[in-house]
Amino acid sequence: MTQISRLLNHTLFGISVVVIALSSTPSAAQTYPSKSVRLVVPYAAGGATDGVARLLAVRLQEVMGQTFIVDNRAGANGNIGSDFVAKSPADGYTLLVADLGTFTSGAAVYPNLPFDPLNDFTPITMLLSSPYGLAITPSLPVNNVKELLTYAKANPGKFNYAMLGNGSASHLAGIELGALAGVPMTFVPYKGGSPALTDVAGGQAQALSIAMLSTYPIAKSGKIKLIGVMSRERLSFLPDIPTVAESGFPGFVAGQWLALYGPKSLPKDIIDKLRTEVIKFLSLVEIKKRFAEQGAEIITSTPEELSRFVSDEKAKFVRLVKEHNVKVD
Numbered sequence: 001m002t003q004i005s006r007l008l009n010h011t012l013f014g015i016s017v018v019v020i021a022l023s024s025t026p027s028a029a030q031t032y033p034s035k036s037v038r039l040v041v042p043y044a045a046g047g048a049t050d051g052v053a054r055l056l057a058v059r060l061q062e063v064m065g066q067t068f069i070v071d072n073r074a075g076a077n078g079n080i081g082s083d084f085v086a087k088s089p090a091d092g093y094t095l096l097v098a099d100l101g102t103f104t105s106g107a108a109v110y111p112n113l114p115f116d117p118l119n120d121f122t123p124i125t126m127l128l129s130s131p132y133g134l135a136i137t138p139s140l141p142v143n144n145v146k147e148l149l150t151y152a153k154a155n156p157g158k159f160n161y162a163m164l165g166n167g168s169a170s171h172l173a174g175i176e177l178g179a180l181a182g183v184p185m186t187f188v189p190y191k192g193g194s195p196a197l198t199d200v201a202g203g204q205a206q207a208l209s210i211a212m213l214s215t216y217p218i219a220k221s222g223k224i225k226l227i228g229v230m231s232r233e234r235l236s237f238l239p240d241i242p243t244v245a246e247s248g249f250p251g252f253v254a255g256q257w258l259a260l261y262g263p264k265s266l267p268k269d270i271i272d273k274l275r276t277e278v279i280k281f282l283s284l285v286e287i288k289k290r291f292a293e294q295g296a297e298i299i300t301s302t303p304e305e306l307s308r309f310v311s312d313e314k315a316k317f318v319r320l321v322k323e324h325n326v327k328v329d
Contacts, residue, residue, distance in 0.1 A: 032270050033066040038094045042081025042102060043164070044074040046194030048213040048296075052127060052258055053097040059281045060274075074191040077165030078102035079113060086115035088263050092270040096121065096261040101169035103310050108317035109167030109326055117314070122266035123259065123306040125275045127282065130296035131231035131255040132173055133215035134244060135224040136207045137200050145228045145247035148207060149181045161185045162196040162208035172320055173209050173230065173254035179324050180249050200224050211256035212295025230254040235295060257299075257313075259306055271303060 037060070041053045050072060057068035073081030082102050088094035103117035115121075134145060142148045152159040161178075163171040166189050178185040188205050190196035193214040199205045201223040209230060216238075219226040228244045229235055232253055245252045260278060262271070281287060282298045291298055301309070320326075 036067040040071045040081045042078035044192030045072045047192040048211045077106045077168050083114045086120040090263040090265040100257040104313040105169040105317040108321045122262040123303040126301040127258040128296045129257045130211035130213040132209040133212045134209045134228040135226045137203045153183045160188045160205040162205035216295045
């Protein structure tokens with residue numbers, strides 16, 4: 001055998017070893033997850049986002065064989081927890097269960113966010129949507145939206161409107177309603193739906209508008225009184241509760257959307273694996289029914305659809321903030 005032949009055989013052997021080694025190396029998705037995964041909720045425990053995250057954590061832990069930990073990092077209208085995820089490694093072990101208000105309404109009122117909501121995250125899938133319910137403390141002497149606004153106008157020093165942080169979607173919904181009605185509102189910020197609902201139930205605040213996913217269970221218990229919904233049409237399971245739109249404010253719609261994100265540059269095979277398992281779970285008939293009975297609709301998406309949706313929603317809130325000259329300190 002000539003020297004050239006021996007060299008060629010040696011080279012081919014080396015290439016074949018590399019090919020075999022590469023073909024036997026599992027992909028990131030095949031080995032993922034190999035340790036605990038953190039699901040960051042940028043709001044206080046007990047709210048709608050937290051509840052959905054905990055449900056997802058249980059399911060993903062069952063099907064993926066690793067612990068999924070819910071990590072509540074509340075503050076600054078969801079910006080603290082979101083920023084933590086944006087700056088985490090893009091390895092699939094830190095994920096964000098996001099209320100899209102953080103990326104849309106929040107981005108519209110906070111000019112100097114520590115992250116770029118459109119470019120510093122990897123969209124995985126939309127999870128669900130839930131219209132806002134307009135609820136009041138039971139002791140308030142009103143029974144509908146018009147009476148509430150009349151009361152608020154006549155009692156400016158006695159009426160406080162709870163909302164989930166300055167610049168949140170619930171804040172902007174209240175601002176828009178007050179502006180349309182010509183009623184100035186005094187807003188009280190909270191770190192999450194749970195503490196806000198607790199204070200409205202106790203009378204420390206008189207009204208709030210947050211997702212039916214949070215509102216309805218408390219309203220059923222009688223601790224708060226639901227007087228309107230911010231959906232396009234009345235909800236099928238609450239036919240006697242009018243929409244805010246039909247209460248004198250045509251076209252008024254507001255609500256909450258939840259979605260699953262990772263840090264920027266999350267590998268596609270991990271995105272696909274997470275998205276597949278999440279959609280399988282949310283497609284179960286009993287899960288759809290469970291959320292529907294609480295005023296939420298399962299809506300999943302491709303990453304591209306979610307990205308377009310967030311971009312459009314952000315543009316809408318930018319217009320709303322400009323229209324009403326919203327300022328956040």
